[in-house]
Amino acid sequence: MNDPYMQQIIDGSKTYEFRKYSMMGIKRIWFYRTAPHSAITHVCEVEPAASRGPGHDPLPEDGLGNKEFNDRHADWDGYDFAYRINSVYEINASGGIKWATLRDEHGMKGPPRGRVTLPQSIREQFKWAEQTKIR
Template identity: 35%
Template sequence: MRKHPASTHIHTIPFEKVQVHQTAIKMAKSTSDIFMSIKPEHMQNIASGSKNHEYRSYLLPPSIKHIWFYTTSPIKRIEYVARVSPGKIPGEVPDDGGIGNAEFNAGLKEAKYGYEILALWRLKMPVSLEKALVEGVLKGAPQKYCWVSLDFLGRFLLDGQDLLFSRTDDVQLREEEGQYNRLHSAG
């Protein structure tokens, strides 16, 4: 029997290879987003706008744009994500009344770097620690910080979350987050 010249040969992929590929996609990490633990009282101050910088003793990689906050006990869930500035050193943070800003600028904090909260979203469906562990999103509560998977970002696009506030130009924020969402929804 002769094959028609326009016939197409279909290649099959073994199921095991498909599973490996799907696992690789699920485990691929973002270079712009991290999970970070935060105490409930500090998260509440950020959400209310009274704390406009998060202070840490370490400098985050310059590629970091978003911190997905894991709020510690008794809350124990990922509920907020912040767009942040690159790390600032004492003297670079405005004395605008934000909690901890004056102390940081005076060198009175243990923290050496401040990250301005440029925008803050609340997840419409927060992720409990238990669920994050079961789904492999986290291996435990973040001790310093850990990278967010591309799979997680694709499930929690920022344009689908509640924007609580933005301290940046709204047009710039929409453009940046639109590019961000397009990038992460493609995965």
């Protein structure tokens, strides 16, 4: 995730995470921030996806991008899944879980991009509920 999008989630101005694909069953999103962070810095609890399909209610327009999602703005073409962000936790490790740690200690072959399953070893070492809740 690039800044300023992560900062918008942290400060609460972005209330949904929009994706082009379904992440059925997902309860939390662990956000890897690109350079200069190059680390997983936050984990957010999310609701099941809202979609723009027939019969679905529009999103509340309480955050950045929600109106555009509802209105099917051209810039949002393909972003058909919206995950309500219920909480934001900051990873307690200084600077987050750095890329070198992900690679050397948790066996990741490359920096996480898009939809990647979190290794069990990270879930065990960095229990999300033990991180610092910021909202």
